Structures are given as C-alpha cells and as structure tokens.
Amino acid sequence: MPKAGCDELIKELFKKVNLKPNVYCEVADNQTIIAMVQKDLGISIVPEIVIHGNNNLNSFELKEECFRTIGLALPNLNDVSPSVSAFIELTKSMINKNK
Structure with a gap:
C-alpha cells in the first residue's frame, strides 16, 4: 500500500x-x-x-x-510565463472534462 x-x-x-x-x-x-x-x-x-x-x-x-485534491503552487499568478499560463489552462480544461 x-x-x-x-x-x-x-x-x-x-x-x-x-x-x-x-x-x-x-x-x-x-x-x-x-x-x-x-x-x-x-x-x-x-x-x-x-x-x-x-x-x-x-x-x-x-x-x-x-x-x-491536487494543488498548484505559484509565487504570483499575475506574473507567469506564457508556458505556465498554458499549463494552467490545460489543467483546468482537463479537470472540467473529467467532472
């Protein structure tokens, strides 16, 4: 286990x-x-x-x-790179798809 x-x-x-x-x-x-x-x-x-x-x-x-429950830790959500922003959006869409 x-x-x-x-x-x-x-x-x-x-x-x-x-x-x-x-x-x-x-x-x-x-x-x-x-x-x-x-x-x-x-x-x-x-x-x-x-x-x-x-x-x-x-x-x-x-x-x-x-x-x-999983979490995503960031120092500042307003100052992320385009790749991090894309990752966040992809993660959100995957979570919403599996609801």
Whole structure:
C-alpha cells in the first residue's frame, strides 16, 4: 500500500465499503510498489498514472469512485510565463472534462 499521498484516501475507501485490508507492507515510492507487485509480493491500489503504459501488470478500475485534491503552487499568478499560463489552462480544461 502507498505510504505517502494516497494511503489515507485508500483507507477511507476501504472503510466506506466495510472492508479491512490485510496490509503486509507500506512503502513511499510508487515504483517500488510496482516492482513488488511484479514479483508477486502482493497487490496494491495506486493512481492510474502510475501504471499507465505498463504492460507487465494486470489492472482494473475500482467500482467505487475515488478522488483526491491536487494543488498548484505559484509565487504570483499575475506574473507567469506564457508556458505556465498554458499549463494552467490545460489543467483546468482537463479537470472540467473529467467532472
């Protein structure tokens, strides 16, 4: 199970469906989790982006929707480069598309 970032979200998800996971190990690095799963040391719940493009894993979507909040930190929103501004707009459009 991921130790940092998603762990509380995953624990809440299990609680919501009245299940208690049998956690063998918690690690902070997603690539370590992937390597452990590939070595048949267990299974895990990770963000989709972590497994995207990895053909060595079997994966499926959870039935329960699971979301997390992300943030964007900037020193000053009024003084950003054109590329940062484009990134912000792209991010907003992706978020709105997935609502």
